[in-house]
Amino acid sequence: MTRILIVDDSEVARRHTANLLQERHGLEIVEAADGFDALKVLAELSVELVICDYEMPRMNGLQLVQAIRARSNVNELPILVLTSRAAASDKVLLLRAGANDYVTKPVEPEELSARVAVQLELQTLQRALLKATAQSMQSQKLQAIGQLAAGVAHEINTPIQYIGDNVSFLQSAFADFQRLVEAMGAAIEAARDKPLTTEHAAELERLVSEVDSEYLADEIPHSIAQALDGVGNVARIVSAMKEFAHPREGRMSPHDLNRALKGVVTVARNEWKYVAEVQLDLDDNLPAVSCLPGEINQVFLNLLVNAAHAVADKGGDGVLGTIAIRTRALDGTVEVRVEDSGTGVPQSVIDRIFDPFFTTKKVGRGTGQGLSIARATVVEKHGGELTLETDPGRGTTFIVRLPIEQPAAAAEEVA
Ligand SMILES: Nc1ncnc2c1ncn2[C@@H]1O[C@H](COP(=O)(O)OP(=O)(O)O)[C@@H](O)[C@H]1O
Ligand SMILES: [Mg+2]
Structure with missing residues (x-):
């Protein structure tokens, strides 16, 4: 009751x-x-x-x-x-x-009763709204992961391809070497009793040139290095994806934003690689920032995907655009800038881009929730700032500023 x-x-x-x-x-x-x-x-x-x-x-x-x-x-x-x-x-x-x-x-009994009813109704609506917002944030995250998953599968496919090619090559190279080793073993065995016949020596020589041992000796180390490189790539993509999907949930904890940004760039590679070059300019002395890592990663992902869309929409006639991501430590805060050479934000919509569900994109490409969630996360949950500078036709920079430390109360409240 x-x-x-x-x-x-x-x-x-x-x-x-x-x-x-x-x-x-x-x-x-x-x-x-x-x-x-x-x-x-x-x-x-x-x-x-x-x-x-x-x-x-x-x-x-x-x-x-x-x-x-x-x-x-x-x-x-x-x-x-x-x-x-x-x-x-x-x-x-x-x-x-x-x-x-x-x-x-x-x-007046009627009046009091009506006003009480309104307050209680508002209360119910507000709760429903909060719940819906939480659900929508969750579904936005799932949607982002779903979208990324397709891209990530693609990204993993390339290194897997060349890991496969290199391992096949190593398999046949090993078989060749094995033939050679066996033939030499047999020759050594035979040479114990009597000197090696010229036929036997010629046979060995033929085998050595057939397997092209010089070429193999050159190529095998390359091939191993390439396979290891591919494995490293896959491991990096998988770990970035894992970190993205299961960050240390729900609690304020120290977060290395440089690392987070590299991870976001990796998992979203398929979103930008055909349209832009991503440049990272990360401050080596960036302090860890106390934040909700999963939600902050989501903010960076939204900004990066928006930047890629804006660059794609501008169209470069085959020339790649640029997305520059910069970090730097300021006094008590950390700044992340995501700068794109895209379309810019037209003056006519600039006041609405942070509104929930405002989008200029077609269904499936945008839901209009990215920036509203980003603002809620940065400003309301972390007491930071999210601003932009834009030059229509030339590009846009989104600027995130986060306090390095959260007040103890805020940290508890969201926990
Ligand atoms: N980097 C950007 N360059 C140009 N326009 C942008 C950029 N980021 C966001 N916008 C504009 O803001 C709108 C809202 O962005 P967002 O909330 O992320 O939703 P969505 O990307 O789903 O449309 C976009 O539809 C777009 O018009
Ligand atoms: Mg968006």
Whole structure:
């Protein structure tokens, strides 16, 4: 049952309001006789709505609203104030302090009931919205991984191809050497009893030139090196993908952004390699940044994919565009710049690109969530900044600034 708190110093008034709401909305009612009492209740119980009187001894309605809002953990809790004050300025003060609504006394039962219903409904909607946002973030991530998976399969295919070719070559080279070794072994065996016949020597010579041992001796080390190089490539792609898909979930932890960016460039290679060259200009002395690694990686991925799209849309007549990724440490913050030589953002849409679901791309290529999620992640979750500089027709730079340390409270809150 929905539980609400009624705060009023008059017991009669309290009972009156409680009866009215119980009857109409079937609510569970908790009562408090003043502000201090109310704060005690809120510390112990979770309630869905607070209705409080304005005129109360010790702590008035405005002070109570301020005290409730000062505790960050009940920010979404709706507060409705019953006020007999006619002065509009007091009502403005109340709303500014964080009250959600007020009802003027004497209370009209219909009005109070309707306003309570609105607050409770809003509360339900807000929860649904938060849940939907979380789900949409999750599905955006899954979608990104799905999209990347196809590209990654492709990326892995190339080294696998040449690893295969080299190993086949090594297999036949080994067989040739084995023939040679066996023939020599036999010759040594035969030479124990009697000197090697000229026929036997000629036979060996023929074999040596047939297997072209000089060529093999040259080629085998190359071939091994290439195969190892391919294996290293595959391992790098797989580990970048793994790190991307399963970062140390959900907790603020120190993150090496240079490494993260290299990983993102690797997993998204298939998105940019036909349209742009990626240049990395990474500050060697970049400190680790305390953040949610998975979500920050997702931000970089969104910015990189956007940059690749913008470069592709500009079209280079066969000439590759550029995407430059730079990092540097500033005072207390770290800056990541993703600069592209793409289309730029037209003035007509620049105010909307961070809006959820705003996209200029066709279905399947864009969902319009990348930048809105990026902003929520960087600004709201990390207290950082996400800005851009753009020059239509020449390109765009997105700039992420993240504080190196998170305040302990923020780190706990998201945990
Ligand atoms: N680097 C960029 N260059 C030009 N336009 C961009 C760039 N990044 C984003 N945009 C614009 O912002 C819009 C919103 O981006 P985003 O939120 O990532 O959604 P999506 O990429 O799915 O369209 C894009 O559709 C595009 O018009
Ligand atoms: Mg995008």
